[in-house]
Amino acid sequence: MTFQTLFAASYHIYLGNAIWYLIVFALLLLLVKHYAWGPVSKMMEKRRQKVIGDLDSAASNRKKAETLANEREAALKNSRQEATKIISDAKANVQKTSSKIVADANENATSIHKKAEVEAKQAKTDAINDARGQVADISVAIAEKVISKNLSAKDQKDLVDQFIKGLDD
């Protein structure tokens, strides 16, 4: 390959062209940088930063939401526990109160019962005492009657029996 065939398309070596290309390319470089490449790549970088920032903030937001959700869950659990505690407390209270009421009632009933018994006994003794007094009076009356009426021994016995029977009734 001779030099001439290499440059078959050119005939001559145009050194001027090489310089011209360099100048044109340098100018093109500057103009494109100023009008297109600069703003576009700046905007791309800006967008890249924005995307990075957005991703970061999204991650932190998600973390925040997660902690919030955890807190809420914990609070919910707490409140549930509290509710169960309140209910069980109330139940225990109710049991306690009800048993107390029943015990009170029982006590009351026994005391009333006792009192009644005592009263009844008292009444009985009173009645017997009364009856004793009356029997004495009646005896006296009967005796008076017997004395006045002159009864036979049999009659008198009958009379006393009758009287005592009447007492028993």
Place this chain on the structure above:
Amino acid sequence: MEKSFVFKFLGLSFDLTGIIGSTLMALVVLFVCIWLSRKVEMKPNKRQNVIEYLLDFTDGIVKDNVSDEDAQKHLSLYAFVLFLFIWFMNMLGLFMEVKVGDWTVVKSPTADPVTTMSFAMMTLLLSFTFGMQKFGVGGYWRNYASPVGFLFPINIIEEITNFLTLSLRLYGNIYAGEVLLTLIGNRLAVSFGLPTMILAAPLAMIWQAFSVFIGSIQAYVFVTLSMVYIGRKVTKE
């Protein structure tokens, strides 16, 4: 063979075809970029999406091949503009070849080795600059002799072959595409009148589509290899 209009200025020869093509495409790249990024917003609109996709694409090339983060930032713009510029220059010759008389006025500037060599030289110089900035001049030269001393001449030769393969690959692909397109259009189509014209139309279409593919691939390869060469200079082996 096409002839092009050559003039001399300050002792340097200028080829008008390349100048017109490259300037035109530079303007197209500039206006496309400005149009795409007219309203840059946080929530991207459709046009912004396109330019952001392109930027992501070229940034991907840079990040895949250059591990140094500081260099990545500087190379992002270079890769972006280089890719668009080369892609548009590759496409220029596919749909437009203007001839005035015998002079070719507009064709793909990248179908000319001088153009591709200019861009390859730019990459080469950039790689030198990045390497020297990273390791210092002495460290940069010592890197040629690492890991073993006798590799020094081989590494130096590699620079030259890198430069040549980088530039000639692009040039060869685009030039071949244009040659075949010219052959189909100028020779085959007019050889037997109407029948060959009808035959040539779909052929040209297929080849144009293929050339679009090749042009895109070559632009991608050129940028990728540029980044590979630069990336190799800023990392210690």
